[in-house]
Amino acid sequence: MQSNSAFLTLLMTIITGSVTIEDFSWLALDSTMNLTESICITIIAFVMVYLIAKKLRGNPSKSPVKPDKVVLHQFPRSHVFWPGVLSGSPPCLKLETFLRMVKIPYENDLRIIYSKKGKMPWIEFNGQEIADSNFCVQFLSKEFQVDVDSHLNATERGVAHSILTMLEENTYWTMVYARYIDDYGAEFRKKLFGMFFFPLNYWVRFNLLRTTKNYLWSHGIGRHTSQEIYEIAERDLLAVSQLLGQKNFLFGDKPCLADAALFGFMVGCTWSLPDSPITKVVKTKAQNLDQHTQRMKELLYPDWEELLLEKEKTD
Numbered sequence: 001m002q003s004n005s006a007f008l009t010l011l012m013t014i015i016t017g018s019v020t021i022e023d024f025s026w027l028a029l030d031s032t033m034n035l036t037e038s039i040c041i042t043i044i045a046f047v048m049v050y051l052i053a054k055k056l057r058g059n060p061s062k063s064p065v066k067p068d069k070v071v072l073h074q075f076p077r078s079h080v081f082w083p084g085v086l087s088g089s090p091p092c093l094k095l096e097t098f099l100r101m102v103k104i105p106y107e108n109d110l111r112i113i114y115s116k117k118g119k120m121p122w123i124e125f126n127g128q129e130i131a132d133s134n135f136c137v138q139f140l141s142k143e144f145q146v147d148v149d150s151h152l153n154a155t156e157r158g159v160a161h162s163i164l165t166m167l168e169e170n171t172y173w174t175m176v177y178a179r180y181i182d183d184y185g186a187e188f189r190k191k192l193f194g195m196f197f198f199p200l201n202y203w204v205r206f207n208l209l210r211t212t213k214n215y216l217w218s219h220g221i222g223r224h225t226s227q228e229i230y231e232i233a234e235r236d237l238l239a240v241s242q243l244l245g246q247k248n249f250l251f252g253d254k255p256c257l258a259d260a261a262l263f264g265f266m267v268g269c270t271w272s273l274p275d276s277p278i279t280k281v282v283k284t285k286a287q288n289l290d291q292h293t294q295r296m297k298e299l300l301y302p303d304w305e306e307l308l309l310e311k312e313k314t315d
């Protein structure tokens, strides 16, 4: 444990650029290992960590091209962290749901390979790569001549776009805060970091926390207090709940893309953080959102249970 924290200190010192030779002194664990050997071992360890991290972040390896087949790159199934949760990523679940709504055949690639924009999800189609779920929807709608919102009039399209954008660009970050920063995500984080061996677990934890804090700060939501963040989530969800009312879906009996975005958010947030203030709002003041999620699941995922056990592709 002591050497773990010493490693983390060293890692942070190197990252911040203030490393000195004295910082390596803790490595001389016994008299049989001199400082030079210790430094070599440390360098090898760092190179290993770097290579593994690089593989996780931006491996350009693609799926073999299958003509006219959409390959959906998204995270491995989240069932391993939260029983019953297919995907903890709202944009990933939205995109998969869209593909099902418009009946475009696809196959999943569940390896952690990020898009060129550094995010998930993304798609490959006939050798082309499209990053960002909303650009994927646009591309596929054109390519397959489909319109998932065809049953909406112009005003409804405007409202639908506003709901989707609010959920993805605003409400989403309250979920990120609850999951990665607040105590509600502690159990998940323990499981996540436990999947990596030492010293990679420390690197992942350090990097994830730093990146997430930067995201939240840059977005602006990270500058608010915890209570204010949950108030933002509540206002957003109550607004969607009002718009949904007693209807089956946001604009009647047929779901549109904004329904898919709502579904993605609800599964990723409320199903994975059952005790968070966000979920409490849904359980007490916006129960129609929960019913909507169940309805979407029943309509579009008859194979949900099988999908939970879907494994990463190995070819």
Ligand SMILES: N[C@@H](CCC(=O)N[C@@H](CS)C(=O)NCC(=O)O)C(=O)O
Residues within 6 Å of the ligand: 088, 089, 090, 091, 092, 118, 119, 120, 121, 131, 132, 133, 134, 211
């Ligand atoms: N606007 C993007 C958002 C994608 C996004 O934020 N994906 C997250 C997972 S939910 C991600 O890949 N995060 C990794 C990172 O930012 O390092 C989309 O709709 O595809």
